[in-house]
Amino acid sequence: MVGFNKNIMRTILIASYVMLIALIVAGVSSVFSYLNTGADRSTMLHTEIQKVEQYLPKVVWEPIQNEGRPMDKKNLKSLENNYLDAWYVRQVAYKTNKIAGIKDYYTESARENLYNLIEHNKGENITIESTTLKHNPTLEFFSEDGQLAVITDKDVVEYKRVFKSDKLVLETTETSTYKIIFLLEDGFWRIRHLVKKNTKPYLNNSKTISVNNLNIKGINYYPQANPWNMFGDAFSKDTIAKDFKFIRDAGLNSVRIFVQYEDFGKANVDVKKLEKLKQTLDAADENNLKVVLTLFDFYGDYSVMNWTLNQRHAEKIVVFVKNHNALLAYDIKNEPNLDFDSRGKDNVIAWLDNMIDLVKSVDDTHPVTIGWSNTESASILKNKVDFVSFHYYEDLEDLNEAIKTLKTEINNKPIVLQEFGLSSYRGLWKPFGSSEEDQANYHKKAQEIIAKNNLQFMSWTLYDFAEIPKEVVGRLPWRKRVQGRFGFINQNGETKPAFKYISKE
Structure with missing residues (x-):
């Protein structure tokens, strides 16, 4: 037994020695190869200063x-x-x-x-x-x-x-x-x-586009089964086309859809996503709808060092869609003023300013706007956009005065109420929330204000949604449940009372 143990120990020692020699030889070989061939520059550089992407x-x-x-x-x-x-x-x-x-x-x-x-x-x-x-x-x-x-x-x-x-x-x-x-x-x-x-x-040659004939009566759109993931694996042109026909039959003439920066591949735009975007525009055209295309959804880094990547992303998308008959306008960014505090107001505005120039340098035919989250920010870059867009989820009693103030700041450009709506959620997480009847009364009054002020509009949104991604409103259930009930159509596919007021006509 003693001799057997000695043999085991000897075998272990020999194997360890061989492995050690092999590691030393491999290390020396790597150094020798490095010195003779010259180091790959990508291995020499710090990752923060590599040019790739x-x-x-x-x-x-x-x-x-x-x-x-x-x-x-x-x-x-x-x-x-x-x-x-x-x-x-x-x-x-x-x-x-x-x-x-x-x-x-x-x-x-x-x-x-x-x-x-x-x-x-x-x-x-x-x-x-x-x-x-x-x-x-x-x-x-x-x-x-x-x-x-x-x-x-x-x-x-x-x-x-x-x-x-x-x-x-x-x-x-x-x-x-x-x-x-x-x-x-x-x-x-x-x-x-x-x-x-x-x-x-630098002399900017981009010019504003006259849009006196703009006539937007529309709605913000996501498919019910895959909201905020419209161009993912569950994409279905048939579903979208069916929804677009329903929207058109309801008396509307336009939809607002969203392109997410990372989902579409950032600077290296995914051609498969572009094909799905084309099919969506095709479906709109087949149903006589025009499309407001919102760029850079779910993007919030306005760092100067990333501008060229952002511009290559926008450039590829604009080049791809600019000749499509369904395209109505570009919305550069959804609610960028919500990033003022976290990213710096000057940074955000400079990014928007330069992105408008980029889009107009590629497409000088279709108008450009920005989807501000309120009327207070809507006059920012008013001389660069072709029409002014704002969102409104506050008390309708204050909307008339807010519009009046905004009109004094805007120089004869069309104004679009690009998002507005009321959730019909009333349940465990918000027992004193609004009912479906409250939602209907809200849209009835909203359409009266729209008509009175000669506004164009895009309501939020066609469907109630069962699943809301955490990126939209966070993880808190009371926020997600409320967000899921803004639609004119409930989760069973039935029109809600508010549907009667989906259009002012």
Whole structure:
């Protein structure tokens, strides 16, 4: 037995020794491979300064007619990627006053000026939030040995906010032309020299669209079985088409639907979701309904560093739908003023302002609005939107006065009461809530006010819902139950008394 135990111990020791040697050899091999092949830059960079899905400004190259050696598409794409990486790490550095990543995209001599500026800003407690929105590069020169390249980047659109001691001291959007010299080092293009010239204020060419013939009599729409997940696995064009026919037969002419930023793939928009969106627009067109398309639902990060991702998302959707006959208008964001406290009012408004410009640069035919949650915010960006939209869930007794005040602030633009309604929930979680009869009286009175003030409208909403996602009103049952009973049709598919007043006609 003693000899047997010794054999077991000897076997364990030998196996442990072999495993240890194997681990050492693997480790040495990894180091050797790293030193000989050069580290993958994505493993060298901190995750917060990687460009992948972080920074996607619009880039439009001029036709390649450079001096020197011809540059193939693969090399040009590599140059573009490294160039944008350089912009991004610089923007991160200016925001954080840290130099991480700078050495990967700038040569030693080019880094010196950046380091000096960052050190100065740190000492003065200055931070800069910035991004570029559009680049128009031209390849001027590519050396015969493939080690040097020169580009001119014309009319770069650059937005920046400068803070001193956390106080905003400057906000500007400008265009500049840059001359850049690159050196190929370790397989990557690094900026050797960058000169900025011809800086001038950015002139926005987007114009408001006349919508004097706008005539919205509509409703906010989600299918009853899958609200807030309209384009998910349970998507059904047949169900939507049936609902749209019902809406049209009820005397309405339009629906408001919602595109969720993450659900549609963020910057890399999901083509399957786009196809479902097209089928929805097709169903509207087949039933003579127009669609107000609300973008960026369930999105609340207005950080300047994310603007280019947001713009690529919006751009792809707008390009996809802009020629569809059912499209009526774009609603840039649902109730963005609810994010003023948590995200900063200035941040939210700047994001909206620039997003309007982006949408109008892609589609200059369809009008744009913003779905404000109240009348107090509805005049914000009134000169940028084509019609003004607001939501109202307060006491109807105060609505006439609120409309009167809003009209004095709006310069002859149509006003749409884009959401309004009353829940008919009265139960365990709200025993003194409103009844279905109360809901009917509410809509009767609301339509009288709408007619009196010559408003256009989109009520909330067609159906009562059994399930309300927590993202909508949180987890509290008394809030979810109330939210589930705003419809004109109950969960059994029966019209409620309020249905009589779904339209003012």
